[in-house]
Amino acid sequence: MAKTLVGALALASLPSAFGFRDTSPFFLFSTSALNINGNDAAIAQASTITSQVTQVLDKCPSKTYIVVHQEGVSSADYLDDLSAARLGHYMGGEHADVKSAMAVSEIVGAVDAHSILERLQSRCGAKMEQLEHSKAESAFPHSDEPRVVYYSLPPPLAKDRATALDKSHTLLENIIINLDSPDYTVIYTTTPQAESQLDDTLQNHYTYEMEDSFNEAVHMELKRDAVSHQRKNTTVKEGALFERYQYLSPGLFMGITAMIPLVVILYVGLTAITNLEVSYFAFSKEMGPAAQRRQ
Template sequence: MAKSLLGALALASLPSALAFRNTSPFFFFSTSELLIEGHQYDVATADTIRSHITESLKGCPSRTYFVVQQEGVSSADFLDEQSTSQLAYHLGGKDKTIRSVLVIPEVVNQIEPTSIVSYLETQCGAKMLGSGVGDSPPLSRDSPRIVSVNTRAPPPKDRAKAMDNIDGWLDKAIDDYGGGEDYTVIYTTTPRTNGPADVSSQNQHTYQMEDPFSEAVQMELKRDTSLHRRATTSGEGALFEKYQFLSPGLFMGLSAMVPLLLILYVGLSAMTSLEVSYFAFSKEMGPAAQKKQ
């Protein structure tokens, strides 16, 4: 069984999803103890929610099923518990007869109520009693019944009052058709259309940062190269900033001079190591020289 506090916690999580557009909330509560998946979702697609609901209703747990379609609303319309007091009463744990609750703050795409009605008619053999609040069709005791509640989108002005009227109509339908018996409410919604009212509502939640500086003092952050240019062109500065002592050409010349100096050293060393007597270069003047002639 879902916790009674689950509905209140899910309603409290609605402000965190106000940034989503083209989404609308989904509510589900029942007097039967159902195993419903999806409690951890804050945002879900319509197909995911539909599969969870049909799986939980497979055993046809209730006698009366309320299939509600609320058009043109968003999560912000349900934040005020004064305008949706009855819905908050059922979801917030105050209604002790409610044993299963599911609240999805933001549902992407629309959940078609006709698909849920068709599933209940096929799976449970439920019969449609009527469409719209205020109808008084004959009640059938032979099979489960479906009560369809369709409401229009609240007007741009006095939305809180319109939501309060819709909330009262839903509570009246539950008292008329589900009072004293087990019932399940499947509350689907459609997102607000893109219109002037919707744009104003979006602008209301847009964060506007206050500018602490006037436009006169706003300037681009650029690199100040003028100071560096002045220091380079002027005659002032350190010695190593004004002159370049080791260029690539100078480095290559010094590198080539090293082996040349080694070769010169070896050649000079070889020449100085020669040992020749002075008589090797003198002319023979003795009797041996006269015999050779």
């Protein structure tokens, strides 16, 4: 169930996994109800996660502690169906005995696994057991004292990363199955890839290749649909004449509105001039006695 792990990791998308070249994921799950942040974080500082984990483990919640240190990985490696399947069972709630889980997809720096080991030994009195690969196939001897199982894994090869991670998760699963008591806490720490490893990974796994996943008939249907869409866009609109064209624009409407008072003023002026009444005698020469007295 790798899809479940993807949700637990809070890896929203593949580009976000490549947004940070110096980060790597962190996982923790336990059969005890730990006081940890169940809401998976997207990014965090390694010192913050180390401090939070050590504070939780100070209460010695489990009998067996499994500390896994995986070198040279990124959060994108755990998006693969092959590499993330087994780990996804524990992080995604597939096991009923797992009551607490925590995942951070981007850890800036590296979580100090050795400080966690020393804290478990000093605080909980856990006995350190360095794991050998052959020992994972057999049952662990019974022990009433707390113990810490630690093993470190080399960085996976660029050409076969998913298979290498799947083998490491198989080893982790065998350790859990062979425990004498179903009371454990797994702390899965990782370190980022080096620049050379990251370049090789990108070159081998994420090179774009053109694949014809559709047959020719589907391509022809897509072309026909595109042609019909273009014809639909170029079709003349139907409807009445005044529905298809705009004859009264805002500028023309404002011009007409301004012309109305001007025309009214002109009309009033012309009307006033034409209503003037002057008699014909006002323009005739006076010939009576009054005109002679003025002279």
